[in-house]
Amino acid sequence: MSTDPRAEIIRAEGVTKRFKGLVAVDHVDFVLREFDVAGIIGSNGAGKTTFFNLLTGYYPPDEGRIVFKGQDVTRMPPEKRVDLGMMRTFQLTATFDSLTVVDNLVLSYYRAYEKPSLLALFFNTCKSRRNAPKILEILETFNLGDIRNRVVKNLSLGEKRRLEIAMSILADPSLLLLDEPLAGLAESEIKMLLDVLKARVGRQTILIVEHKLSHVQDFLQRLTVMHEGRVIAEGPCEECLRHPEVRRSYWQIATEAGEGEAVAS
Ligand SMILES: Nc1ncnc2c1ncn2[C@@H]1O[C@H](COP(=O)(O)OP(=O)(O)O)[C@@H](O)[C@H]1O
Ligand SMILES: [Mg+2]
Structure with missing residues (x-):
């Protein structure tokens, strides 16, 4: 049992999504509490967007359940989740x-x-x-x-x-979800966007899915690392990055994203 007194905003328990033979999200457990500013990172194809879509209701999971502010929303359509205070921004x-x-x-x-x-x-x-x-x-x-x-x-x-x-x-919204909000932005625009998000810390529960860790590392309080559909590490950023499995798989993430220096320390 967690002793954290802050209200739980969203919880995923054993959430799984398969596409034909492929397990895109594999028994993922995840909890966000009020005013957490958390990130999910992982290589391309790790299952980040699929997990995001399960949280927001774009797909129902094949297994597991999702609880939002104490209410089971596993089968609830996206627009109803929006009414309850779950907000995502779309790329379009x-x-x-x-x-x-x-x-x-x-x-x-x-x-x-x-x-x-x-x-x-x-x-x-x-x-x-x-x-x-x-x-x-x-x-x-x-x-x-x-x-x-x-x-x-x-x-x-x-x-x-x-x-x-x-x-x-x-x-x-009780929860703001952002899938790769920095994608396609110039460096100066990235800085500006992160600055405005920083101004919301302590006032807003935020979940950011991001491919490039270096951009959000200073800003996130908590990180979840996904690899091949599973969560392989969770916790403060530095702790996650020291995790052996993350170091093994992060090498691929780092190379893809051109930020090999992040694991060289
Ligand atoms: N609608 C879909 N139909 C079939 N396969 C999918 C679909 N969406 C995602 N996948 C597959 O699921 C895996 C996870 O994809 P995704 O969640 O987009 O990863 P990420 O966002 O971490 O890059 C990938 O192998 C991807 O090809
Ligand atoms: Mg994605």
């Missing part, structure tokens, strides 16, 4: 491309809280709510103030991803 963004940054934020905030029809919301309330305290705060936290009036389709990938995460956070 859910932003409205021809609207401005600030109007996207207004829409996602008031949609989450007031659930009116989108059209009514847009015509009646967008303008008047662009300066609502919550909107101003999120523009500042996510460093979006300077581009608040830019139309989304003209943003860089990094700006768009920042907006997307800001939109997710406006709905005040």
